[in-house]
Amino acid sequence: MxxxxxxxxxxxxxxxxxxxxxxxxxxxxxxxxxxxxxxxxxxxxxxxxxxETPLVMCLSSRMPNPGDYVTDELSGVPVLVTRNAEGKVRAFLNVCRHRGAPVAQGCGSGKKMFVCPYHAWTYDLEGRLRSRGPADAFPDVSADNGSLVPLPATEKHGIIWVKTSPGPDIDADDLLQxxxxxxxxxxxxxxxxxxxxxxxxxxxxxxxxxxxxxxxxxxxxxxxxxxxxxxxxxxxxxxxxxxxxxxxxxxxxxxxxxxxxxxxxxxxxxxxxxxxxxxxxxxxxxxxxxxxxxxxxxxxxxxxxxxxxxxxxxxxxxxxxxxxxxxxxxxxxxxxxxxxxxxxxxxxxxxxxxxxxxxxxxxxxxxxxxxxxxxxxxxxxxxxxxxxx
Ligand code: FES
Ligand SMILES: [Fe+2]
The missing domain is CATH 3.90.380.10 (Naphthalene 1,2-dioxygenase Alpha Subunit; Chain A, domain 1)
Known part of the structure; x- marks a missing residue:
């Protein structure tokens, strides 16, 4: 101040x-x-x-490094927040595109991939589907249609916001008024x-x-x-x-x-x-x-x-x-x-x-x-x- x-x-x-x-x-x-x-x-x-309103998820220092992640479902919606290799915050619905299990639990660090505990569909820090088990079992599924659903997320002044439904980018200045x-x-x-x-x-x-x-x-x-x-x-x-x-x-x-x-x-x-x-x-x-x-x-x-x-x-x-x-x-x-x-x-x-x-x-x-x-x-x-x- x-x-x-x-x-x-x-x-x-x-x-x-x-x-x-x-x-x-x-x-x-x-x-x-x-x-x-x-x-x-x-x-x-x-x-x-x-x-519909971007919510403060945490302070940036809760997940400071690439590979850090936080899951959160306090809003009633399962959310996964990651920090990607470039240090940018990303957010997704924490819902596996196979049959809907959460792909991550709790919070942690040093992650490169999230492996769904149910049948091991695998997603990277950008939410992109990287592995879906036997290819002949899911012939029409790819990263283009099987990646985690992205959510708007932004980080400014050491605060991270996420909106729990898909939509346009968040303007933090607009929120802080x-x-x-x-x-x-x-x-x-x-x-x-x-x-x-x-x-x-x-x-x-x-x-x-x-x-x-x-x-x-x-x-x-x-x-x-x-x-x-x-x-x-x-x-x-x-x-x-x-x-x-x-x-x-x-x-x-x-x-x-x-x-x-x-x-x-x-x-x-x-x-x-x-x-x-x-x-x-x-x-x-x-x-x-x-x-x-x-x-x-x-x-x-x-x-x-x-x-x-x-x-x-x-x-x-x-x-x-x-x-x-x-x-x-x-x-x-x-x-x-x-x-x-x-x-x-x-x-x-x-x-x-x-x-x-x-x-x-x-x-x-x-x-x-x-x-x-x-x-x-x-x-x-x-x-x-x-x-x-
Ligand atoms: S529900 Fe995630 S791999 Fe099956
Ligand atoms: Fe009080």
């Missing part, structure tokens, strides 16, 4: 601190309960977001993938994102974990198209008041959450990056899979370094899995109780309003009328 932007954001933090306020939207926002419970909306989301230069400054491609965990939870997939889009709850829900680290109640939110950026100042940020602006360092004194629409968060944590991706599970509005990943600035080479990153991963899960998600699961039950037909986002929760407003307009859904703030 450019230093001038950091200074500008720090000034906004100080100004909010002095006013005992936070970023405010114009109005409160009434979000229909059906957003979290409606099967029709879940089907619409599946099509619009999880098939102005966030590109800032994300580029983190040099995410130089990070090192440390660990990924998948959490299966009985709650709507959007609640995973929601829980990061306001920090008002830090002083209450997280009073025993991260409340000692962050300034509760102050956050600075800015929209970038459907995306957003959210500054969570650390308590230590107030030390900067006594220092010249040239020494102000926002990255050291805050966590910065980037919402990459529709289902991804990239979180700058001061000395490392975490990502969250959320998906509906089994097409259900009541079940989700949340994927949490931690990327360290460099590969840990000592036991001490490994312990440090293990501790960070533990803190991440202790707060989100053991504090946020239990409340979200209870909320999901509350949604099903018919207590109310909408929930209310306050003016002090502009990230939530922005996210849900953007989502509903993308889905072509009506909104509840605004209430003047």
């Amino acid at each position: 450019q230093h001038t932007t950091q200074v500008e954001l720090i000034k906004r933090v100080f100004e909010l601190f002095d006013r005992k306020s936070t970023s405010m939207g114009d109005n409160i926002y009434r979000n229909p309960i059906s957003d979290y419970t409606c099967m029709d909306q879940a089907r619409l989301e599946q099509q619009q977001f999880f098939r 102005g966030l590109g230069p800032e994300l580029a400054s983190y040099k995410l491609e130089t990070s090192s993938h440390y660990q990924t965990s998948n959490l299966h939870k009985p709650m709507n997939w959007k609640l995973v994102i929601d829980t990061f889009l306001e920090t008002w709850h830090i002083g209450t829900l997280h009073r025993n974990t991260v409340a000692s680290i962050f300034q509760p109640n102050i956050n600075v939110f800015d929209a970038f198209g459907l995306n957003g950026r959210f500054i969570l100042p650390r308590r230590s940020i107030l030390e900067l008041r006594d220092k010249p602006e040239s020494e102000w360092d926002l990255l050291k004194h805050s966590a910065i959450i980037y919402l990459i629409f529709p289902n991804t968060l990239i979180v700058w944590q001061g000395d490392h990056v975490e990502t969250w991706r959320s998906f509906p599970e089994d097409l259900s509005p009541d079940k989700c899979i949340a994927e949490a990943a931690l990327y360290s600035p460099e590969p840990p080479t000592t036991e001490k370094a490994r312990k440090y990153w293990d501790k960070n991963m533990e803190l991440l899960l202790a707060t989100v899995e053991h504090e946020d998600f239990p409340v979200c699961i209870d909320m999901q039950r509350g949604f099903r109780s018919n207590a109310q037909s909408f929930i209310t986002f306050g003016r002090n929760e502009p990230g939530l309003t922005h996210y849900h407003h953007g989502m509903r307009s993308r889905l072509g859904l009506k909104e509840a009328p605004a209430i003047p703030g």
Whole structure:
């Protein structure tokens, strides 16, 4: 992030601190309960977001070298992502053209060929069919009509996107809607993938994102974990198209008041959450990056899979370094899995109780309003009328 932007954001933090306020939207926002419970909306989301919208797959450093690959079916669609001999990212439906088995499992490195475990049809890193068993058994099958089905994929600023249905190329700048230069400054491609965990939870997939889009709850829900680290109640939110950026100042940020602006360092004194629409968060944590991706599970509005990943600035080479990153991963899960998600699961039950037909986002929760407003307009859904703030 450019230093001038950091200074500008720090000034906004100080100004909010002095006013005992936070970023405010114009109005409160009434979000229909059906957003979290409606099967029709879940089907619409599946099509619009999880098939038709390019999704962040991972950071580039999860698969840095030629021959690295990652498989993923969290969207409900089996996908294989490879890095070819020239270092370019490719993506395919992970579906063998013989009878449909997945040709790769998990993730790995040093691959030149993917051999289907069923009858050994073989594909290269470009998805091209290289071997199909006895030629006389499949006389009309060739690489031209029997290669893996390619998917649009792109890589920029250390982030890899894939769309899970075939189509035209992806334009990353178009997706980032102005966030590109800032994300580029983190040099995410130089990070090192440390660990990924998948959490299966009985709650709507959007609640995973929601829980990061306001920090008002830090002083209450997280009073025993991260409340000692962050300034509760102050956050600075800015929209970038459907995306957003959210500054969570650390308590230590107030030390900067006594220092010249040239020494102000926002990255050291805050966590910065980037919402990459529709289902991804990239979180700058001061000395490392975490990502969250959320998906509906089994097409259900009541079940989700949340994927949490931690990327360290460099590969840990000592036991001490490994312990440090293990501790960070533990803190991440202790707060989100053991504090946020239990409340979200209870909320999901509350949604099903018919207590109310909408929930209310306050003016002090502009990230939530922005996210849900953007989502509903993308889905072509009506909104509840605004209430003047
Ligand atoms: S299903 Fe892949 S080789 Fe038969
Ligand atoms: Fe939280």
